[in-house]
Amino acid sequence: MTARDRLLAALVALCWGLNFPAIHLSLEQFPPFFLVALRFALIAIPTVLLVRPPRAPRRWLLLYGAGFGVLQFVFLYWAMDAGMPTGLASLVLQSSAPFTVVLAGALLRERITARQAIGVLVAVGGLAGIAVHRAGLDGGATLVPVLLTLCGGLGWALGNLGNRQAVRAAPGEAFRLMLWMSVIPPLPMLALSLAVEGPARIGQSFQGLTAPTGLAALGGLAFTVVVATVGGSGLWASLMSRHPATTVAPFSMLVPVVGIVASWLLLRETTAPVEIAWGAAVVAGVLIGSTPPRGTRRGQPPAADATGTTSAVAIAATPSPRPVSPSASVVVADTVTGAPAAADSADCASSRR
Template sequence: MSCTLSTRTLVVMPTRDRLLALLVAVTWGLNFPAIHLTLQQFPPFLAVALRFAVIAVPTLLLAPRPRVPVRWLLLYGTGFGVLQFVFLYAAMDAGMPTGLASLVLQSSAPFTVVLAAALLRERVTPRQAVGVLVAVVGLTGIALHRAGLEGGATLVPVLLTLCGGLGWALGNLGNRLATRAAPRESFRLMLWMSVVPPVPMLALSLTLEGPDRITASFDGLTTPTGLAALGGLAFTVLVATVGGSGVWTALMSRHPAGVVAPFSMLVPVVGIGSSWLLLHEATAPAELAWGALVVAGVLLGSTARRRPAGPEPARQPWGTTSAVAIAATPSPRPVSPSPSVVVAETVTGAPTAIDRTA
């Protein structure tokens, strides 16, 4: 497959997509208090298994598998579903404050940008780099302030949460690669991603948490604690996973990972605020100031200046490629030396060859 490629291209994220990314950030920020409620009743690894099993069972029965290479689906499910949540839930169960967990997990954004640049050859523009740097400064300021208020987080929960952020970043890459192969199947891809975690997470729960603890966690589900745990589980499944992850997957299919990922830096702003309102965790005006810096960095990194170098093509429909090419000197797109390797074009991030075999 060949097509022309302009020497000067510009990636522009439409306002609608930025608003959708913001909505996902709010949803995922509220997800942390919901996880906290779930962990009051269920052990962490069982909670992850339940979270995805609720989606996996109807998916296996009703949804055809998306036509993407199995390895990308496994990478997506393992990174996003297993590694992210096994470390996050373990960290929160070990005492990681809910608001601080929502902050540290956003290490996934710089992890994603770096991994996408290194492995997918997605270009990081100076504007995006500055935006990510500004947001990271804001996140660091919130982290230092939170650590001081909480008396300092222990090293192990922080390291566990950072590992969860790295797992999320790996899942983002699997998502990106899979949606390139089937950009119109992003929702089914998200559903089938949920098929990956339940079995390994249940095995991990049986091994480390034990049958007795698992059985005891189903007692008292009609108590206020049990009902709150079920409500938190329902929120993580229906709103955060099906709704939020479905929209996130669609956005990743339309835009380079380095453009979408910085929006996840807004999650700790919502997570800290909601934890203060719902769980009475301490907050302070200084955190709001650092949070405003995070917002500024995300907006800077997710927008770009238009250059009048030529006519702009018509807007692409939902589920198609996201790059806006500005006409200049056309040149043929290079072809990957092997069809089993997806090579991202260094400017637009579009694949040059896609292996569609499973």
């Protein structure tokens, strides 16, 4: 991996880490469920008009969109609106990694390797430590946002399974799949917002958009859509097309670091040292579970077993009866955008269009 590509990978992690404070600013103006609908609608409308649909079966695209686009962001935005600290949210959302490993084993009957099992146990231990610490604060009230964020991680994991199956069915179209996944959440999220938040609250959120809070919210929304989702996912897709997932994916572990630091600098939000320590255990567990087996050649994807390599950002496709080329698809979903990338040169070209 060249120095330039390392800088690009770090830049993507920076964008995705800054996405959490951007979401926080947007939630200061818009109700959470409506904000999810608005966020995806801004991507869905030009996608329907300008991007041809992917070849993947609709059931996998629907699972991807329902898990990643709807369930993850319903619970993540709800949690942050209910008081989940911005930096801590970026840590707890890494729960999608162990959830993905477990779900792949339970639903897809994939064998969980010893390394992955150890990684899951370490990550779950870190998450449990955070939950126990939060349960002891303010009479346990701060535990609820943590549980909501964990539900968001579970939704992300379900979306990961649909994402991977879709990319396997339509290799080279991962970036297009991400765009069309965005078509799924707007209508159900708008319906949920109307039912729970109500038309009055939605209408009120459009008042004062020229005030500092409103402008900050619009800026945060623009950052989430343009910089983190479209720009960040495009760069990530390009990197994944040129390098093995196990080389690129660990850079995503910079996301919670950036999220915590940015929340401290921009929002004056502090994270307790004990939570940082448990968060380090979560990150360590994810890295352990995504480390390729010994003997994997440098510059090549890891040898495929029944599970491949799974982390918060990388799920290797399971082996097929026919030989797998070095450009076999590897599904990648970023931390808050859902942007996948396939190790395929065609997808690299599509991400630059």
